[in-house]
Amino acid sequence: MNVLEATDIVAGYGGVEILHGVSLRAEQHEIVSIIGPNGAGKSTLIKAIFGLLHVKSGAVRFLGDTVTNLRPDRIVRKGMGYVPQVDNVFPSLTIEENLEMGAWIRHGALKDALARVYALFPVLAERRHAVAGKLSGGQRQLLALGRALMVEPALLLLDEPSASLSPKMVETVFEKILEINRAGTAIVMVEQNARHALELSNRAYVLATGQARLEGPARDLLDSDEVRRLYLGE
Amino acid sequence: MTAANTAAPRATWLDAMRSRYRDVYGAILLWAAFIGFGVWAAIAHSDEFTVGIVVGSIFALGAIGLTLIYGVLKFGHFAHGDAMLLTAYVVFFVLTGTVVGERGDVVSPLRMDRLPGASDQIWEFSFGYGFLLSIPVGCVIAFAVLQTLERFVYGPLRDRRVGIVILSIASLGIAISMRSVMLIIWGPGPRLYAPGIRDTTELPWGTRIVSDQIFIVAAALVVVAAIYLLLYRTAIGRAMRAMADNPDLALVSGINTDSVIRWTWLVAATLITIAGTLLALQSQLKPELGFTLLLPLFAATILGGIGSPQGALIGGLIVGITQEVAVTFDVLGAGYKFSVAFAILIIVLVVRPRGLFGSGA
Amino acid sequence: MMRNWSPLTAITVAVITILIIAVPYERSGSARSVVDFLVPFATTVAVFAILAIGLNVQWGYTGVFNFGIAGFFMVGAYTAAIFTKDPATGGAITYIGGWGDDLAFLPFFDSEEWLPHLIGLAAAGFFCALLALVLALPILRLREDYLAIVTIGIAEVLRRIAIEEDRLVNATRGLTGIPRPFGGWVEPENYKYVIFCIIVSFLVLLFVAVEGAARSPWGRVLRAVREDEQAAAASGKNVFGFKLQSFMFGAAIMGMGGALYGYEAGAIAPDTFTHFFGTFIVWAMLIVGGAGNNGGAILGAYIVWGFWSLTLQIQSYDLPDALRIRIFYIRDFVVGALIVLVLLLRPQGLLPEERRVSRWLERRVARLRREERTQPSSSQAPPDPAEQPAA
Numbered sequence: 001m002n003v004l005e006a007t008d009i010v011a012g013y014g015g016v017e018i019l020h021g022v023s024l025r026a027e028q029h030e031i032v033s034i035i036g037p038n039g040a041g042k043s044t045l046i047k048a049i050f051g052l053l054h055v056k057s058g059a060v061r062f063l064g065d066t067v068t069n070l071r072p073d074r075i076v077r078k079g080m081g082y083v084p085q086v087d088n089v090f091p092s093l094t095i096e097e098n099l100e101m102g103a104w105i106r107h108g109a110l111k112d113a114l115a116r117v118y119a120l121f122p123v124l125a126e127r128r129h130a131v132a133g134k135l136s137g138g139q140r141q142l143l144a145l146g147r148a149l150m151v152e153p154a155l156l157l158l159d160e161p162s163a164s165l166s167p168k169m170v171e172t173v174f175e176k177i178l179e180i181n182r183a184g185t186a187i188v189m190v191e192q193n194a195r196h197a198l199e200l201s202n203r204a205y206v207l208a209t210g211q212a213r214l215e216g217p218a219r220d221l222l223d224s225d226e227v228r229r230l231y232l233g234e
Numbered sequence: 235m236t237a238a239n240t241a242a243p244r245a246t247w248l249d250a251m252r253s254r255y256r257d258v259y260g261a262i263l264l265w266a267a268f269i270g271f272g273v274w275a276a277i278a279h280s281d282e283f284t285v286g287i288v289v290g291s292i293f294a295l296g297a298i299g300l301t302l303i304y305g306v307l308k309f310g311h312f313a314h315g316d317a318m319l320l321t322a323y324v325v326f327f328v329l330t331g332t333v334v335g336e337r338g339d340v341v342s343p344l345r346m347d348r349l350p351g352a353s354d355q356i357w358e359f360s361f362g363y364g365f366l367l368s369i370p371v372g373c374v375i376a377f378a379v380l381q382t383l384e385r386f387v388y389g390p391l392r393d394r395r396v397g398i399v400i401l402s403i404a405s406l407g408i409a410i411s412m413r414s415v416m417l418i419i420w421g422p423g424p425r426l427y428a429p430g431i432r433d434t435t436e437l438p439w440g441t442r443i444v445s446d447q448i449f450i451v452a453a454a455l456v457v458v459a460a461i462y463l464l465l466y467r468t469a470i471g472r473a474m475r476a477m478a479d480n481p482d483l484a485l486v487s488g489i490n491t492d493s494v495i496r497w498t499w500l501v502a503a504t505l506i507t508i509a510g511t512l513l514a515l516q517s518q519l520k521p522e523l524g525f526t527l528l529l530p531l532f533a534a535t536i537l538g539g540i541g542s543p544q545g546a547l548i549g550g551l552i553v554g555i556t557q558e559v560a561v562t563f564d565v566l567g568a569g570y571k572f573s574v575a576f577a578i579l580i581i582v583l584v585v586r587p588r589g590l591f592g593s594g595a
Numbered sequence: 596m597m598r599n600w601s602p603l604t605a606i607t608v609a610v611i612t613i614l615i616i617a618v619p620y621e622r623s624g625s626a627r628s629v630v631d632f633l634v635p636f637a638t639t640v641a642v643f644a645i646l647a648i649g650l651n652v653q654w655g656y657t658g659v660f661n662f663g664i665a666g667f668f669m670v671g672a673y674t675a676a677i678f679t680k681d682p683a684t685g686g687a688i689t690y691i692g693g694w695g696d697d698l699a700f701l702p703f704f705d706s707e708e709w710l711p712h713l714i715g716l717a718a719a720g721f722f723c724a725l726l727a728l729v730l731a732l733p734i735l736r737l738r739e740d741y742l743a744i745v746t747i748g749i750a751e752v753l754r755r756i757a758i759e760e761d762r763l764v765n766a767t768r769g770l771t772g773i774p775r776p777f778g779g780w781v782e783p784e785n786y787k788y789v790i791f792c793i794i795v796s797f798l799v800l801l802f803v804a805v806e807g808a809a810r811s812p813w814g815r816v817l818r819a820v821r822e823d824e825q826a827a828a829a830s831g832k833n834v835f836g837f838k839l840q841s842f843m844f845g846a847a848i849m850g851m852g853g854a855l856y857g858y859e860a861g862a863i864a865p866d867t868f869t870h871f872f873g874t875f876i877v878w879a880m881l882i883v884g885g886a887g888n889n890g891g892a893i894l895g896a897y898i899v900w901g902f903w904s905l906t907l908q909i910q911s912y913d914l915p916d917a918l919r920i921r922i923f924y925i926r927d928f929v930v931g932a933l934i935v936l937v938l939l940l941r942p943q944g945l946l947p948e949e950r951r952v953s954r955w956l957e958r959r960v961a962r963l964r965r966e967e968r969t970q971p972s973s974s975q976a977p978p979d980p981a982e983q984p985a986a
Contacts, residue, residue: 310740407933408935410934525870570755587737587741
């Protein structure tokens, strides 16, 4: 079953069109990666899906409902989560307050949600009253993930989760992503680290100059000479 | 929120070092200066120091509202001073029903002080329970006015992403309009909530103050405590702080930003009304006071650090005390009080633009 | 400039023009008194237009958010007054300066009628530019709303000093009896024509000068700085230097406007230069007329002052008392609300700005973005915005 279906998305910033008709889908239990060169429109695509950008034409369907151009806070209530690449935590709030922000929409089950997320990220539990602005980059990334998970989303959109992290931290983050996926959340992830992303994913899209150039099972793309040459630097 | 936009695009490590030192040394300098001045003033000029605490409490309430609006709504609310006076006038109207007519005042029968015993003085204060009841009514009306302005002016302008300049000019236009409304309805003459001689009290350290001033400081403390509880112990307070940190992330996290904005104006309206009323209690009701408040309010907010309520509290007290004590110096006449606030503002912007508690991220 | 006139602009101008002729005529019945009204009216419009052009140089061209116009206005007026008046007589009247007699040093052309005034005018411009220089160093780098409150504060402090310091400029009593340029050449009842000619001529010269400066390479850099400070800085321009020049130039213009105001009014006092009358009204004029546009500055001055004068005229009508005592407050309310309405409904003002440089910059930036997307790294700096010919 398709959790997410984006069809022929045309979108951009101001007067400049970045995506010229991109289609993407993600099924339950899948990890889908979007890779490609800088400026291809990868981040633009997930922002358009999440309602952060105006979609000029095309449609986005989530769990059967049409959500094109719906305001982000409404999309969250439908069960889609989004983790931005930068500025993805509230620096003056503590870890626990950051997580509580994620559960803004579910008043009653806050304690359960916190327990669940702390179980997934023990390092956050240890420092739950630390101010988020003082955390390391890796801890912030985990916090950002945790915040999005507080509402048990059916789908998680991740914008370059491994950006500016140490290799060890990148491993940790990808492990967590795998764990989250196994627990039942579909993942659509934009990644610069193409090899890693492909190794982790079920399927992948290669985006370049605002269009989907290649699509297919991650294994196939990993084996493809063209992909290896152009995007994996081999 | 950075205060200084440097035009030079090339920031060398030297610049980074320099700005970090300036940051740290600036903070030390400011704290040392103000604590030193405060201690000396408390001893050498304890009368003025005490009045400074009263005035400073009022500034603090105003500055907290201003800093909240800065933090959540991302603009400088230049109508804050006039809003304080306007809401104080509204409380006056609720209490006394008085407006200006062609031949003297017109008094409406619908007013709080007609209730039995409403004007009977509580303890040594100059007012009765009627005054106290008028304040919440004033807050509600203030919220209605501010929320209307948000709906028709500030909101649409913000949605258009016009930038901080246009929003500030718009709020200045609103300030002028508010002042005109006060003049139209109540006239230019000064007014008081309760005319007559006021009781005074002697404090333990010898200063004699008007008894009302005890109420002012106590009320300010209660309000500050309530604000603290709201911001740090409730979900809506958390949401307000989150929006101040990062409005885009707040939206992305599922926060209903419209609701948070409405709450912010509610809190701001309450702060504005109480601060304005206390100010009018402390001195008098006069429409021109609104504009003159801008300097001390902004000085307090910037000194404390934009976005920081505790900074606004401390900033307000510092500005109040400094104002009152500084005019005891021979060089400065009493008319220079608000110029002192300006001097503080300049010092902060030069020495440590992000203020005492600002995030300066 | 005429082709920018939308129907709204034309209607507004027509309405104001008809009213300022019809109302005085209706009140007095003679064409003569209409002229008696219109000439001083136009003179004051010209003074405010000068102030608005000064603001346009600072804000419209460079984006410097100066909310302390009243300060420069006041310093200019007082400087010119000090330079042209006779020395203080002491007693109840105390002020510095008073070099009017000393400055009439040319032994021909009746120099006491105009030379001190010319020197006063120049001095007003000079000292305001100097003031701007001194203030600019700490404040010009501030974020805009900080700059706003600081400039508000500066104007208020200057006014406070004028009020408090008794021996400086005669405190709240102000300076009266400012000599009039060429005052001795005509009878008093015809003088208004003379001062009208002087001030309007100055306005015309100023307009030509500023328009010329705007079209020059210097002017284009100013606009580039306003549009995108970072891009301008990245192309190597000393942004602070340009802002400083524009700030000083605008301040000098405001100062000279103040000097001319003093010559026209004959008497000035600190009360004249309040925030509302000295700063806010000029902003209202520029916003209504169209920021970034000198023609808009003049048009805005005409419309706002036209409305202002009409409310003064309306006073003598048979109004209900309730309205009469409040007419000035209603006027102020309208000016305040007008600025809000214009910002909401027509932020570009009546005469939109001619966006020559901006369009060029837009195309440049769009091209750079496209290039960046096809090549991952582009270390090409944007070219000097001032070197391109006007698009």
